[in-house]
Amino acid sequence: METQATTDSGAPSLWRSVKEALRGSHQDYTTGSLNRSILLLAIPMVLEMVLESLFAVVDVFWVSRLGADAIATVGLTESVLTLVFAVGLGLGMSTTAMVARRIGEKDRDGAAISAVQAVFLGLIVSLALGLPFFVFAPRLLALMGASPSIIASGTNYTRIALGGSGVVLMLFLNNAIFRGAGDAAIAMRLLWVSNILNLILDPCLIFGLGPFPKLGVTGAALATFTGRGIGVLYQFYRLGKGTERLQILSRHLRLNSSVLWRLIRVSLSGILQFLIGQASWIGLVRIVSLFGAPALAAYTISIRIVIFAILPSWGLSNAAATLVGQNLGAGHPDRARNAVWRTGLWNMAFLGSVGVVFIVFAPWIIALFTQDPAVAPVAVNCLRIFSCGNIAYAYGMVLLQAFNGAGDTVTPTYVNLFGFWTLEIPLAWWLAMHTRMRVNGVFLSVVVAQSVIVLISLVLFRQGRWARQRI
Numbered sequence: 001m002e003t004q005a006t007t008d009s010g011a012p013s014l015w016r017s018v019k020e021a022l023r024g025s026h027q028d029y030t031t032g033s034l035n036r037s038i039l040l041l042a043i044p045m046v047l048e049m050v051l052e053s054l055f056a057v058v059d060v061f062w063v064s065r066l067g068a069d070a071i072a073t074v075g076l077t078e079s080v081l082t083l084v085f086a087v088g089l090g091l092g093m094s095t096t097a098m099v100a101r102r103i104g105e106k107d108r109d110g111a112a113i114s115a116v117q118a119v120f121l122g123l124i125v126s127l128a129l130g131l132p133f134f135v136f137a138p139r140l141l142a143l144m145g146a147s148p149s150i151i152a153s154g155t156n157y158t159r160i161a162l163g164g165s166g167v168v169l170m171l172f173l174n175n176a177i178f179r180g181a182g183d184a185a186i187a188m189r190l191l192w193v194s195n196i197l198n199l200i201l202d203p204c205l206i207f208g209l210g211p212f213p214k215l216g217v218t219g220a221a222l223a224t225f226t227g228r229g230i231g232v233l234y235q236f237y238r239l240g241k242g243t244e245r246l247q248i249l250s251r252h253l254r255l256n257s258s259v260l261w262r263l264i265r266v267s268l269s270g271i272l273q274f275l276i277g278q279a280s281w282i283g284l285v286r287i288v289s290l291f292g293a294p295a296l297a298a299y300t301i302s303i304r305i306v307i308f309a310i311l312p313s314w315g316l317s318n319a320a321a322t323l324v325g326q327n328l329g330a331g332h333p334d335r336a337r338n339a340v341w342r343t344g345l346w347n348m349a350f351l352g353s354v355g356v357v358f359i360v361f362a363p364w365i366i367a368l369f370t371q372d373p374a375v376a377p378v379a380v381n382c383l384r385i386f387s388c389g390n391i392a393y394a395y396g397m398v399l400l401q402a403f404n405g406a407g408d409t410v411t412p413t414y415v416n417l418f419g420f421w422t423l424e425i426p427l428a429w430w431l432a433m434h435t436r437m438r439v440n441g442v443f444l445s446v447v448v449a450q451s452v453i454v455l456i457s458l459v460l461f462r463q464g465r466w467a468r469q470r471i
Contacts (some may be wrong), residue, residue, distance in 0.1 A: 011357065018043060024185035026244060029323055030104055030330035035178050038343055041322055044188035045179065045315035051195045053311035058199055060304040062206050063220055064369050066299045069147075070217040073154030073368075077299030079285040081168070082278035084129060088169040090271030091122055092176030093404040094263055096318070098326050099180030100405065101471050103245055104329020110259075112252040115177045117260040120171040121267070126166025132165025144282070145289035153217065160221035167228045174235035181321055186238060190282045193319040194231025198223050266471060270409035273416055280420035284442055287432055292440045298378035299439075301369045306386050309354040310393060316347045317397045321405030324466075328406055333467040340402040340461070347394040355390030358383055380445045389447035393428075396454035399461050408470030415456050424449035 014312040019035060020027075021043035029037045063070050095118040133140070137158040138298035141151045171194060201212075203224035208214025215222060239248050288299045320343040327336040358365065366379045400412040422444050431441025 014039075022047075022185060022188075024183065024243075027182075029182055029326050029334055030335070034335060034338055036341065037323060038140075038319055038339060038346070041182070041184050041319035042316050042343070042346070044184040045318045046057070047315070048175070048184070048188035048191045048314045049311035049313075051095070051192050051313035053068065053308040055198055057304050057308045058189070058300055059202060059220055059224070061369060062203050063217055064297075064301065066206070066217055068293045068372065068375065069153055071297040071300050072146070072293045073157055073217055074220070075285065075296050075303075076141055076146055076150070076289075077158045077284045078300075079144065080133075080158075080164060081141055081161060083275060084165040084169055086274035086278040087125060087129065087271050088172035089274040089410070090168070090269075091118065091125065091267050093274075093401070094270045094407070094409060095173060095176045096180035096321055097266065097405055097407040097409075097471055098259075098263060099177055099246070100182075100322050100325025101329040101407065103181050104326035107266065108246065109252070111181060111246050112248050112261055113199055113256050114263065115246065116248060116252050116254070117256055117263050118173060118177060119239075121260065121263060122170050123166075126169050128167070130163050130166045133165060134159050137162055145286060147293065150293070152471050156218040156362075157221045160218065160225055164221075164225040164229070166393040167225060167232050170232045171228050171235070173238065174232065177239065177246070178243075179318055180325065180327065181243065182322060183243045183245055184319070184322070186243060186346045190231055190235055190238065193234060196227075197230055198227030199323045201226055201230045216347050262471065266407055266409055269413050271403065273404075273409055273413035276413065276416040277420055280424055282318075283425045284428055284446070287428055287442050288439060290432075292375035294372065295378055295439050297370070297372070298375045298382055300373070301366065302382035302386065305358070305365060305369075305383055309351060309358070309390070310397075313347050313351045313394055316343055316350070316399060319343060319403035320398050321401040324402050324405035325407070326469065328469070333464075336402075336406070337464075337468065340398060344395045344398040347398050348391050351365045351388055351390040351394035355387040355407075358387040358390075363377070378439060380438050385440060385443040385447060389450045392447070392451040392454045396450055396457055399454065399457040402461065403457075403466050406466040406469045408466040408469045411460055411466065412457075415460070419449045419453035423452060 018330035019040055019041045025040040027037060027040050029041065060074060062070065063074050089320040093115070098114045099111045102114060130366060138151055139154045141158055144155070175190060178184070202220055203209060204212040205215050205219030205223050240250070285299065290294050320340050323339040324336040327339065362380045362383045366376050366383060370379065400415065403409070403411045427448060429440045431437050431445060432439060435441055437444065459460055
């Protein structure tokens with residue numbers, strides 16, 4: 001039996017590796033087969049993102065039954081919520097880099113101390129963001145171009161989604177700790193628990209099924225808050241219980257000013273990096289809103305479908321970040337570099353194939369969400385145009401995550417600043433307002449910007465400064 005479970009070279013079979021990845025691997029990712037290391041990390045990280053992407057699609061599937069105003073409410077709110085995602089991703093990437101570096105150095109106490117400082121920082125930021133968002137939710141909707149009817153029906157949704165955004169931030173941050181340690185299977189299971197709860201509660205609270213109240217679009221926000229809040233509580237339980245690689249003990253529960261300052265320093269540029277990228281989506285939504293609620297609804301549906309494909313690819317990128325961090329910590333920069341090239345090729349193959357499917361079957365895919373004659377044609381064009389940039393998205397996200405995994409959060413910040421704000425937003429405005437493309441010009445600007453970003457990232461990655469980063 002053992003012979004059947006292995007290849008001729010003595011390496012575990014593919015099926016055995018898949019089972020090990022799902023169960024939780026004990027592999028040292030700084031030695032052994034690099035392809036197997038990528039596989040063991042990528043499978044749980046991709047599956048972690050698969051359900052997150054499914055949630056994004058299912059959520060808008062139910063909300064779309066409430067009409068264009070409800071869909072527009074979700075789109076406008078989430079364009080602001082991307083700022084929270086930016087903060088969460090920035091904190092998360094710096095945390096992953098720091099924890100991974102300590103794990104690569106075989107310094108488990110250092111990894112636990114880094115994790116504790118990240119949690120402290122995350123809790124403070126959650127309060128600082130959540131309270132103002134809750135109070136000023138109606139004004140934020142108005143600033144984003146919402147009509148009076150959208151503000152009237154969507155304010156409670158926005159209050160809950162933005163006011164409770166700290167649970168999203170902490171969910172990202174705590175899972176970043178597990179990913180940095182190499183415990184990708186735990187991060188996967190935690191996110192699955194959170195999102196399955198949300199998927200169950202979503203239709204119940206939106207439509208008032210069974211004993212649940214009928215809350216409309218507000219129910220979608222409450223379902224998300226409840227599901228992810230329970231997930232965060234379970235994360236804290238698992239951090240205390242510990243894993244083979246990482247356990248937070250009572251002696252670690254203290255502020256360490258040196259580690260905290262290093263984390264803040266790396267996080268600031270990381271947060272700025274993602275703020276630059278995510279805020280550009282707010283700029284795009286603001287331009288799209290000039291074409292009315294149907295255009296906003298079309299954009300919201302299409303971007304959710306795109307997220308469905310991109311989030312699993314983000315899981316592959318996270319695998320590259322963990323491998324870079326741990327192998328730099330172990331003193332293996334060449335292994336880290338090879339991990340990035342290989343992961344990028346895997347990501348291109350996956351996302352490129354998905355892009356072809358979306359381009360060919362866009363009308364049928366969009367028809368699952370809406371048949372509104374004012375919304376559907378715009379959504380089909382949006383989905384097809386975005387999908388033309390899938391190969392660029394795929395390699396670009398791996399390269400940028402490789403910089404982050406090394407602790408070099410400054411380089412992607414400059415790349416994003418140029419790609420999104422010097423190129424994408426001005427191009428989107430010009431194409432939308434001064435050519436016959438109209439709203440399709442906004443969508444095309446995204447593809448152009450992402451293509452330029454990946455070319456710049458390739459040049460900078462080959463220069464190798466990231467491999468000499470200290471964190």
